Amino acid sequence: MGNYNYVDIVCDVPTVGDKAFTYKVPKHCILPYGAKVHVPFGKRNVDGYIVDQGVPEPEFEVKDVLAVYDLDFLPPRPLLDFGLVLRDYYLATISSFWGYMWPPQVRKIKIATEGPITSYDTFDQTEKPSRRERESVTKHEELFIQGSHSFRWKMYQDAIEKAISAGFSVLVLVPEIARASIVEEELQSMYDREVVAVVHSDMSNVARRQQWLDIKQGKKRIVVGTRSAVFNPVRDLGLIIVDEEESPYYKAEEYPRYNGRTVARMRGRYQDCPVLLGSFVPSVVANFNLKEGKIRGVTEGFPAKENIDCQIVSLLGQKKRMLITKELHLAIGETFRDGNRALLFLNKRGTASSLVCRDCGNPIFCPRCSVPMAYHAREGQVVCHTCGYREVAPTNCPICDGFTWKPVGYGIDRARSEFQKRFPNVPVFQLDKDVKESTEEAIEGFISSKPSCLICTQVIFSVKNLPDLGVLGVLSADNILNLPDYLASEEVFRLLNKLLSLVNSSENGSHIAQKKQFIVQTLNPDHHAIQGVLDPEHFYAVETENRKALRYPPFGYVMKVTVSGKSQEKVIAASESLAAAIKSYSGGISVLGPSPAPKAKVRGQYRWHIMIKSNDQILAREVLKESLSTIKDGQVRVYVDLEEPFSLS
Template sequence: MFASVIVSITASDVNKIFEYKIPEGLTDMIKVGHRVVVPFGPRQIQGYVVDIKDEVDYDPARIKPIIRALDVEPVLTPELIRLAGHLADHYIASYISVIETILPAALKSRSKKMLSLDNPGGEASLTWQGMNLPPEVEVKKLSTSQLAALKPFIASGEVTEKTVLTQHTKQKYARALKPTFAPRGDFGRAHKQLELLDFIEQHDEHVLLSVVLENGYTAGTVNELVKKGYVERIDVVVDRDPYKSRVFEEDLPKALNREQQHAYEKIKHAVDEDIPETFLLHGVTGSGKTEIYLQTIAHVLDKGRTALMLVPEIALTPQMVNRFKARFGDEVAVLHSGLSHGEKYDEWLKVRNGGAKVVVGARSSVFAPVEKLGVIIIDEEHETTYKQQDRPMYHAAEVAKYRSRYYNCPVILGSATPSLESYARSERGVYTRLELNHRAVTEALTETKIVDMSIEHRNGNISIVSEALKEAIEERIRHGEQTVLLLNRRGYANFQICQSCGHVPNCPNCDISLTYHKAQFSLMCHYCGYEDAVKRECDSCGSDEVTFRGTGTEKVEEVLKDMFNTDIVRMDNDTTRRKGMHEKLLNTFEQNEIPILLGTQMIAKGLDYPNVTLVGVLNADTMLNIPDFRANEKTYQLLTQVAGRAGRHELSGEVIFQTYNPDHYAIELARSNDYRAFYDKEMAFRRLARYSPYYFHVLFTVSHETVQKCLEATTHIHKMIVDNVTDRAIIVGPSPSPIERINNQFRFQILLKYKNEPNLLEVLHEINLHYNELYKKEKLSLKIDVDPKYIM
């Protein structure tokens, strides 16, 4: 028997399958999906079994055997292995990089070089003992002189060098007490021991020692029972469950209105008939899309199948988890980057072992090792966070559709503001569109106003808060209601500027100005993380006439506190870095009835608070100025989504957009919540400019520390593309990227637009292979982004 193995090396020249012999003792154990340790040259490395066969095409005597298996059960299912191959091909990535993206970080191996004395006795033994070394020693712990002294014995084989592989995170164990049920003797006056023994024997298998101590028993009492043979100490696996101490009130299914019922029945039919249909659930904010998700999943579980539920932002996860845990209890596993490696590993194990039937999480949850999938749901499907920005640059929706075809189950893409690509597919019948045009709980009208900030400034108001918004906030505070304010820019000020010479401090590594953060009293780059102290004098002319311009959330928080004399909850990347802060801040806002929640786009979607009756957007123009063809779409989506946070229950809501472009159609149509009009207007622009969804895109980005190398590489790539595509394709570039330098790397790009290019995939792989080799020699990096979400 032979195993086809992908080894854990990302180099392009080993991005292929290697054959290994399965030793006789392992033939019944090793299956497709197992992690194994294999010899690779002089090393031992981790690999993944992707196929098992009876014969190979070359001399079996030359094939090395697998050393050992790392797991009792395979970590990958055959379906996930097939998926990895598909994604590697489609997104121009290495097979192993996709496999390691699919698996939790805890399963990635760490290696260490170990030396041991092979044959005690002789000169090697004397040298070893003279250094006072343990039986095995890690190479990196030896001094240079020690290693030099042992080198001859390594060469002669008297000292053995081997590689030991371990994984990042293992299962967590805890001490427990197990009753032996031995016949009881006379306890005399040891009443506490007898009481404790009764307590332990109530748990037939075991009880955690921590639970015993929490119930008031002492370690001394435990020791006496162990000594008498009534109890034995054991170690048991425990789950690192981030929700273990939480109590969720049961949430019963709610009655569906006519629109919800129609959508549910359509999806239910696809579930019952095993149809891999993709539904676009287009529902206005507050229309009850989540209740449809919940009832669909309940139906799937009744059929003995499983469900995947994806949300775009970690900030959305707490409320979504609450609803799912309240409806489905312990059958829910949660997977997102906010969990520790250990917590995520335990949740992953729970899913793989069948202990959870419903998975809720962010983008990478689409790879959860669930089997018998009955439905995959992607909420807020328009969000760009579903696209991975690092290799492999996959999109979660494409992964979901592939898995749905494998399991013959439907995919639900839900959004109040669908991506133009998804809506266009629903227009052509590729997706089945289901419309929810009315709010589920209330029909209370939400009034939306646009405030022209240029008029405000002409009237003498130079504050970031318009008079209309100020009055509306004051009214909410008087009535004990809450306000959500959006400013999609963190930090205190956009930049520091010298009023004498106009000098603006820039990041030394990137072509971008540094942002002022008052709390740290520093200037920071939001691209590479560079940080510099604020200087009182200009670096260019020495003047002390330095000031700060622009406004971020940190400064606005200060302004609002002074203006309204009230508490503020601020949510941005600076306040949510620590684990659990998303949920903590949202709970503070809701439970303490803080009047104002201020944040970046992480607060714009998914939040559902009955007391929020006012939403204010402090600068509706922020995303309009991005040099990207999706700028108008992103602006419309963000404004519509955040507007939907107001008046979601019995109380009516009000929305105020502050802008310098009151007549821009993205802002005007967000005010009237007219998605169809926006779609028609934006599609006309896309058709004229020949952008998606009328064309597919591939973005090539070359990075190097010199401009010349970038130009040479992009010129070469341009020629390769021209030589291998039809004259119907459109090639834009080579040109500098909108941000030309990041982290001391100059960046040039080419954008390919096409409709149908039969040879394209082959050409992309050829280009990628060429520049993988070039990276080793010249550190010139190429990223090929298929279907990019950012042209930046």
């Protein structure tokens, strides 16, 4: 082998998958398994990972490894091996998961002609808890906890205390960044601040890198974070907690489209430690498994509504341009007369869903996506809520040169305008992604004013402490319900019950004498997702029966394949070829599609979907894995979603 060692490297190039390429390094460079390196690949340089160190000298000429990333940040071998388990499960590549396991912005060290590169940290095994301690605390089991925030966290804290006292570390996953910061503060008040770490994407790369190193070295014993925190090298892991397990935010929209909840459960099994799953509104699958005894659980039940008057108000027959019904108007007026606060929820940004030319009926479409752009009157712009593209609202129609426009649909800006016309003397604050005032400013204004009103989108769920509410009104519950997706009903049920919990939680310290009011306006008043506000068990019963009839989870497995590319013709051809390959396997699998995605073009990429249903997940995954090999066109990309929740677009 002369003056060189030869290594096999998997390059982070999606089109070549896990194919390994041989490179050489000087004899003195001892590069370990899993090392992240920088190598020439074709006409460019790319990152890659070493998957084999003992490669014989090949007969063909090979290229040099250019640089190696600082080996102090090499993930521990058990974590790298776990990455292979995830790769196989998600039909992904090694680099897609190992990339998550390395921290960001690690320095590259150029390969020198002399001087060893061997310094890298490994876990010190000398301080591990004894086998007896490990077996008494960390034997793998799963426990589901259903109940209010305070109920769940009392049980979490007991489990954390037990694990920490035995010398183990704890990983706590929450769905959103704001929740991670809140939980970090709570845990720092209970334990030494120096042992609690928070990990999420809003942190700077430098801060995330240092946290990663502290976690690996065992300086941080409690790690709190969003879904990607599940890949951190937590030392002596003895407990994993996944709070709000039903949240769609645990599902990554980017490749490899993993679900943080699933990865956490798999890591618990892989590292033989207990996993606690918690929720106020369990997913349909979790609720079914609890009732069937397939998972162990502790349930508090849904809170009683003695102090809350829940109403469902039908919008059928109402004036189309009225966002606030008579019933909601009266409830708001009563609340304000008593000097209390109101919260209005509408999960639609902007003023109108679109602008339509009155002469030809043409809406303004995003030039990069196949969706109409929403109208934001305050900024005088039309905005694509899919890709973020925005432009000044046009004066003339690009199709017919007409100059009169009709706003179609509605958004939170229009809701605020209508509220101010009805209650001009009441301070109103707005909470969504588009307003200039920060979340803190809006909430401070809302708290300091009585009476007052807060109009908001889902951003409200990131608020730590809401003041007392006299009424919470949901202006519309139909935009999600009308999406062509079997998960839409569950998402509406989850959303409405989370909003109802805001009314319940605002009761703490309340001086409101009369009943609080929770009012849902809808075009579908009899739908079981809407009625689930009044009777959650009714929702679960109806939804479970619906899924049983259609073989949707938990009675079967559903996988979604998205084929995308710049050429619509090539995307269609690849989709049809893949669907035909899957259908060629007889028995146990049904295929829906291919068909255009609800948003058929996003950021210049055409998108087609194929849905696969089966009672046998292993069989379906194997068939899909074999069928993917039929895609030969390098100009199309295939994305596999192996589990819910799927994107509703």
